[in-house]
Amino acid sequence: MDLQIDVALHRFIPIKQFRAEQTLPDHFGVDAFTPKDWTELGRLDSAGTELNELRAALLASLPSHLTPTGWMNQLPDYVRQFDNGLRGLNAQVGLRESEIEFAVAGLSDVLHAHAMALIRGDARPAFSRVYQQWLYDSVRVFSEGYPYVHQGVSWTVHIISHAYGRIGLRVTLPDERYYVLDSSLACPAEGYMQSLLQAIGDQLEAIMSPRK
Secondary structure (H helix, E strand, O other): OEEEEOOEEEEOEEHHHHHHHHOOOOOOOHHHHOOOOOOOOOOHHHOHHHHHHHHHHHHHOOOOOEOHHHHHHHHHHHHHHHHHHHHHOHHHHOOOHHHHHHHHHHHHHHHHHHHHHHHHOOOOOOHHHHHHHHHHHOOEEOOOOEEEEEOOEEEEEEEEEEOOEEEEEEEEOOOOEEEEEOOOOOOOOHHHHHHHHHHHHHHHHHHEOOOO
């Protein structure tokens, strides 16, 4: 996995690989430095059928053809449809209000960014690139560094997050720095949201009329 941090693109090493290479204990990871409170968190695995139905309804509600400006005008209602649909199945999922708002805001932000690219007249902007840039723009390195001593060597560890939560570590050694992927505490909705947004983007590219 690659993520953009401070303009530069960095390759992230999977946490299991990093532990093996550095002979680290199994508990070394994001949770060791910033444990997560799992109390009353929502569970997507209990509403797979309902989530698939929401996805199908969103795709079915897209018209057979659109212009960029027409799509921008329809976006508020489309986002509202997702909001209402998510709240309608929340008895099975159990999301907090903040989690619902987060999911709705993410869908809105990505679709607006794509619509603006279409209106600007970008040469058929690939939705995947718009989504990737949105994800890059959300990456943050926590300011607090955690000390960690391994085999007598002092390290500094920073947590890295993006739009879907904590997804890795920046590990600084005296003479080297590593970027480590550990998505064990990331939002479980990331896969669903990415797949949903890409499906919407693919359908938009198929039905979009020239810029108007």
